[in-house]
Amino acid sequence: MVLKAFGASVIGPAHLLSHASNQDALSVRGRKWGWITAVCDGVGSCVHSDIGARAASKAVQHTLRENRMLMPHEATNADIHAKWLQHIKPYAVHEVATTCLYGQVLPSGEAIVGQLGDGLILYRENGVFHQFTPNRMGYGNQTAALWKQHAPEQWLNARFTLQKPGDGVILMTDGISDDLIADALPAFFEVIYQTALRCSRRQAKRWLQKELGDWATPKHGDDKTLAAIFRG
16 A cells, blocks of 8 residues: 655744744654654644654654554553653753654554544545544634643544555644634545645645735734645
């Protein structure tokens, strides 16, 4: 099975104006055990949220790269949290809290996803589109995040299989998902897939960077990060 993966992250206009760094983190890595990706969004109220987001991205890769049989969700989430606590040292948790979304696809097409906090995960299995993440509840500035104690009840997880060409998974931070209309999500998914299909990984990344940099929503300000894995 051929798997295609790519991703991009761009700093938002609000952080450019304030000379702040990108508070999102992205990782997309593939080896003989398939592909692993993570998108993480540092909580805005934390002074070093960019460091927390990068630490979470590393924790996902370190946890899942030996996960060739797909561990149970509970064990995976707990291990990511434990590794994140190691990676953020010497910073205090309240300085670096972050959301964490991850996905893993094995060469067989078996896939898992996990989500803690804001953002959006979409996937297509056997040709059928799914919005994995429920519609946002509560106030816009409230989100679950990696914190001092592991909170299993706050994680969302799913397991599925990429069976047909065009099946895949897309993860994105809320800088993108908050601007997307629910009815347009299937078409959005298809555009990302078609780009992966016709482009090399490098070309797809450049295309995505330009699209996110030229984001059409008026007065948008947040950082934007998206990663995708497809069956070709």
